[in-house]
Amino acid sequence: MSTIRERNKEMILRAASEEFADKGFAATKTSDIAAKAGLPKPNVYYYFKSKDNLYREVLESIIEPILAASTPFNPDGEPAVVLSNYIRSKIRISRDLPFASKVFASEIMHGAPHLSSQQVEQLNAQAKHNIDCIQSWVDRGLIAAIDPNHLMFSIWAATQTYADFDWQISAVTGKAKLDEADYEAAAQTIIRLVLKGCEPD
Structure with a gap:
């Protein structure tokens, strides 16, 4: 049953x-x-x-993996490993939960009217933790002196693209649906760009 x-x-x-x-x-x-x-x-x-409850359940289904994706972040971690793992986690979310990812992105663009104050707090606390971690790497000279906020925004945009613009990506690549190799290539490309950009001067 x-x-x-x-x-x-x-x-x-x-x-x-x-x-x-x-x-x-x-x-x-x-x-x-x-x-x-x-x-x-x-x-x-x-x-x-109700439809409202169902919508909130959809949001909850994506918030949990988004929060879990930040698990690697810690000030004592190796920046290249942490950032690589984070990017791979975000690509997996776009691959495995593309529709929920789109719903979440739309919710955020409209000011998060259906998210609870606790969920907003969790997401903001996660972002602040990640940004503070990156700043600590910058302060110790482990990565280039880049703005940690904009580094996070860039990673979010690059990985979310594979959920939000899947139709355009499929049209450009000539594939009806991206396969595992495509997502791996996406992860490797974003990781390379981020790590090269973060190399200490």
């Missing part, structure tokens, strides 16, 4: 991610989510109670 429940919830969550990413919160209908999931509409309400 629990297996069926979890499977149905996962199907609804995946369908909701796609619908919210495609249409936004306001334009998305629970009937469209149910149809995409291949389940009756009452199931959506049975498992999630």
Whole structure:
């Protein structure tokens, strides 16, 4: 019974991610989510109670891996290793959770109206921790004297691109869907650019 429940919830969550990413919160209908999931509409309400709750669940599904991606960051870590691991984690998120990533990006662009104050605090604290860590490397001469804020913004933009602009990337590369080799090439390219840019003067 629990297996069926979890499977149905996962199907609804995946369908909701796609619908919210495609249409936004306001334009998305629970009937469209149910149809995409291949389940009756009452199931959506049975498992999630409301469209608002379902939207928040989609956001929660992406916030957890975003927070987890920063695990490597610590002042005593090797900058090249920490930054490489972080970039790979962010690419994996865009690869494995592209629709939830788009929903999250849209939420942030609209001022995060559906995020709880606790979630905003967590995300801001994570960003500050990462930035402080980078600044400590700069202060000790382990990396170039670059602005840590803008380094983080650049990494976010470069890795998020593979979720937000997947259609354009597919069109340019001539592939219907990027494969594992493409994401590995993306990770290697971004890592090389970042590490070369961070080399001490």
